[in-house]
């Protein structure tokens with residue numbers, strides 16, 4: 001029988017009607033998590049804390065590159081402080097390195113670290129933030145001040161640069177990048193890396209785009225034509241200031257080993273064993289970590305066309321705009337009763353609605369947990385006895401079905417022999433679909 005809806009007025013779109021009639025309006029993840037928590041035999045404790053990247057803009061080194069998807073350096077430090085008596089000089093792993101927050105904070109504590117990251121731009125950013133601490137600030141300034149501004153390059157061909165930047169800004173970006181690209185091969189490569197990092201970090205700020213958190217066109221943007229030079233100047237001076245701090249206050253740690261591999265953490269076989277794995281995987285219905293950084297990837301020559309972007313994206317832990325072919329050919333190696341039940345409920349709701357933005361959503365959800373299982377399969381054997389795997393993750397609401405991502409990930413850890421030490425709620429979030437539905441971001445601590 002056709003369900004009777006409260007909202008069927010003509011002026012609403014089908015999507016709006018579904019949202020307005022959703023049984024999840026004013027719902028709460030805590031209530032929908034109860035049956036899962038009961039089965040796991042655990043509770044979630046509140047531990048409110050600034051977990052997002054934003055405070056990093058005031059932290060030395062972390063602030064070199066803006067990265068909305070990162071977590072806060074203070075969160076990573078709080079983990080180190082919590083376990084400082086459990087591990088002496090812990091060896092740290094972040095399988096989803098992103099811009100390197102975990103690894104930079106590890107190095108600031110003198111801890112060795114290893115990371116894997118699939119996006120070559122983010123790998124470059126993390127590596128540059130980690131391995132340039134010995135660059136003499138004066139030398140960087142000298143090279144920067146002598147950039148040859150008479151050899152502009154052409155903006156990347158495959159990007160719609162004329163739409164992304166005003167004509168005057170684009171011209172100045174081409175001049176600046178031309179200056180960096182024409183530096184002599186004799187220049188310290190770490191200085192070239194720092195200048196490229198600085199350049200990449202200003203691109204969105206001088207464009208007609210904004211990241212909030214997905215990259216999209218901004219309605220009102222009137223960028224001063226000189227903004228590329230002004231912001232580049234500010235960034236280079238910020239880096240110089242931080243290098244001075246590091247060389248004065250952290251000189252003992254400059255040579256601490258911090259390795260970042262351009263690799264898929266579902267496949268990478270580490271040669272080390274780790275005391276602490278601290279990480280934040282992609283969120284299930286979250287961001288596209290490739291499209292969101294395509295401008296910087298293009299300008300820094302990490303990709304030359306859309307095909308290359310797609311190739312990187314297809315290897316990643318799945319997000320909800322994954323290519324259809326990948327889902328069609330998906331052969332899971334992991335499942336459990338919860339995943340099967342969630343898939344059935346999503347399918348039922350999609351059928352009832354008749355239309356959904358991705359008809360293959362049940363399989364996207366399944367692939368997410370299958371991918372996470374593959375990551376755990378590679379990592380768990382590399383955790384030392386008594387070591388910990390600490391993940392920050394957010395849950396989801398998909399087609400009116402609650403998906404307790406944190407609890408499902410904890411269950412995967414359990415299946416692979418870890419025990420759940422604690423799950424803490426760091427903050428409340430709102431569902432992107434049903435704004436009145438409360439989601440959460442949690443810290444999962446699993447132990448070997």
Ligand SMILES: C[S@@+](CC[C@H](N)C(=O)[O-])C[C@H]1O[C@@H](n2cnc3c(N)ncnc32)[C@H](O)[C@@H]1O
Nearest residue numbers: 070071096098099100101118264265289316317
């Ligand atoms: C939530 S972000 C991590 C942010 C990080 N905590 C920080 O503070 O910068 C997740 C990262 O995982 C990367 N990623 C996704 N799938 C991956 C895979 N299979 N192997 C390695 N990295 C992957 C994405 O490119 C993204 O940078």
